[in-house]
Amino acid sequence: MNKIIVGLGEILWDIFPERKILGGAPANFAYHVSQFGFNGYALSAVGNDLLGKEILNSLEEKNLNYLIETTDYPTGTVQVTLSGAGIPQYEICENVAWDNIPFTKRTENLAKRTSAVCFGSLAQRNITSRETIKKFLKTVPADCIKIFDINLRQHFYTKNIIEESLKISNVLKINDDEIKVVADLYGWKEIDEQELCMQLLRRFALDIVILTKGTEGSFVFNNKETSFQPTPKVHVADTVGAGDSFTAAFVAAFMHGKPIPKAHQFAVEVSAYVCQQHGAMPKLADAHIELFR
Template structure:
């Protein structure tokens, strides 16, 4: 196990999820970093909020949950997302555009944080605008240490699928996280034949993406069915636990945050995968993406 606490820096959206039962803090990288912090690493969120009460409350909440927050206050409003849930608690998102996190600047302070980090995490949602945060993510990838883990959590939402951006993000990554709905979209984007949607067919595409972009690990989540974590020397496949679902908001992000935290702390791929599955299943039993961990989950982490 490492002697010092490993660190991760995320960049991207910090926002309010407007759920049927009220507003809850969220945003994919913010969810990720919340759960990374809950799983034993030093976590920093690079983001932007508006000069408003919504933004100040978000920063305070994330800070109170053990995350260092580097939040620029700019001239745009704090982000919000309208979230509706189907009968199974699966969310649909309407992500408002033209908000603070679309305009994150890569400042000298951010550069210093990135250069010291053991890992960085970024996603495609925050790159939806052609300038601003997209450029900051590019700069973050370039500034990361050569030995840093670079975790790309692709999120194809709101119709944003840009081959140039996704290629750049994949070229800069060492780990890719993707779900079973996104995999065929990305396969088509890069001209990769997907024989079928079976586990073996998915693994064939995963191997092609891993090898084409020089990834160390590729993760596929398949909702309530299973997840696959593929390295070069081992592959772990685990069923998704059957739980009473409140909603699945942030479940994939919690999976990613727990997995990376355990990997950074020196656990092997299979152990990190089991922890990720456990955490994401727990999150599905709660409302919102930042639930307080149960005592059992804390004891398991310790």
């Protein structure tokens, strides 16, 4: 269980009027896989500023391994404001540290020892981090599992970034909103979601496609089977990081040798639990962690 699993990309603070919360899908993913006994790593960059130091302190408190380079750019933030109706609006600040993750010798050495890596589209909006992600994925061992959690945000993606990422991945994680965007990009609007997932599986020679649909359940597809799991009805505290915990739980169970339906069921249970907690990085229940002991 000492296999290295990396969350590669953005790390930032979500800034609310009254508080700030550590964020970034790759870091959430890395934290959850570490709870399952794997050697989880957050790989990103921060600024040489107070917010950057606070990120490093927070990761230390969570006992999460990290390779976080310090840059001359400010630490990433997302300004979150609420409209009169209470609807959140997000402003993802640009040209920040995680847009400029350098590919260093330390990064190369970590890549050579990595058993699985999860990355998205957001951290590829700037060429520096995009090139680092590409180099990292080219450096990992041939049997490394490469998960593209597409994670479309605002206007920070292009068809080319999505396509190039799919070509170098084994696993795609996508939600019901994101699959509509992909359908538009490829002119597949008339195709239903399940067939669209199979199209992506075949077109990009993927091993697995994961489709999450919120309260409507989730699917896992490969060339041999389709797994469906309903979403449990729970009292939701917030949904922040639920998708990242789903991905982490599925990957951890799959790498532990569980068949796809069992790994899928476990991912659903873990993400439902995270929805009942506040924040993206809650401590998981002992029952979830026992599976890996």
